[in-house]
Amino acid sequence: AQKITQTQPGMFVQEKEAVTLDCTYDTSDQSYGLFWYKQPSSGEMIFLIYQGSYDEQNATEGRYSLNFQKARKSANLVISASQLGDSAMYFCAMREGMEYGNKLVFGAGTILRVKS
Amino acid sequence: DTAVSQTPKYLVTQMGNDKSIKCEQNLGHDTMYWYKQDSKKFLKIMFSYNNKELIINETVPNRFSPKSPDKAHLNLHINSLELGDSAVYFCASSPLAGGPSIQYFGAGTRLSVL
Numbered sequence: 001a002q003k004i005t006q007t008q009p010g011m012f013v014q015e016k017e018a019v020t021l022d023c024t025y026d027t028s029d030q031s032y033g034l035f036w037y038k039q040p041s042s043g044e045m046i047f048l049i050y051q052g053s054y055d056e057q058n059a060t061e062g063r064y065s066l067n068f069q070k071a072r073k074s075a076n077l078v079i080s081a082s083q084l085g086d087s088a089m090y091f092c093a094m095r096e097g098m099e100y101g102n103k104l105v106f107g108a109g110t111i112l113r114v115k116s
Numbered sequence: 117d118t119a120v121s122q123t124p125k126y127l128v129t130q131m132g133n134d135k136s137i138k139c140e141q142n143l144g145h146d147t148m149y150w151y152k153q154d155s156k157k158f159l160k161i162m163f164s165y166n167n168k169e170l171i172i173n174e175t176v177p178n179r180f181s182p183k184s185p186d187k188a189h190l191n192l193h194i195n196s197l198e199l200g201d202s203a204v205y206f207c208a209s210s211p212l213a214g215g216p217s218i219q220y221f222g223a224g225t226r227l228s229v230l
Contacts, residue, residue, distance in 0.1 A: 033216055045206060045221035052216060089157060102147060103172055104219055106159040
């Protein structure tokens with residue numbers, strides 16, 4: 001079974017508008033972490049935002065926020081005021097309990113294109 | 117100063133050759149990783165080392181051998197390269213425990229096997 005599902009292979013958004021990238025996850029662990037990474041066309045992996053399973057508040061980092069709905073096992077990334085430089089591939093990832101050695105399991109990614 | 121640096125950035129080689137990719141981190145992290153990103157952009161863990169000790173080996177062929185001379189370095193050696201080894205290989209590092217344990221990635225090494 002897929003541990004991380006990103007159902008949107010590609011998304012378009014108009015510059016300056018907000019966009020939500022979907023991510024659902026599957027785990028039986030109580031303690032886990034959820035991450036979003038950005039991969040621009042240059043290829044590097046850039047950490048954006050983290051949400052812990054016990055965090056009661058949704059994480060925010062500048063224009064990025066994470067809409068965490070634990071009961072629905074979703075961790076959607078919201079990018080506000082989109083910029084042309086936001087065009088990239090976005091990956092959702094999960095780290096389960098420590099017995100898994102701290103590895104990240106990634107989703108298939110969503111390509112975001114920001115239109116001017 | 118690059119936090120996680122990998123060399124080389126590009127590697128083109130013939131089938132059957134042996135090659136190495138080097139990784140160094142200056143973040144003082146305990147744990148280092150190798151991930152493989154295939155042609156469909158799917159990322160998967162290969163290995164994880166904590167303080168020079170192997171803690172994850174994710175059913176990777178034994179042609180791949182990681183080596184950690186110290187906790188700041190994790191190199192990947194690949195023997196008898198095959199066409200299917202063509203991919204982007206990412207090194208990453210993180211603190212092992214405490215807090216979010218965020219993994220920071222290097223810029224990747226694009227390996228092309230001809």
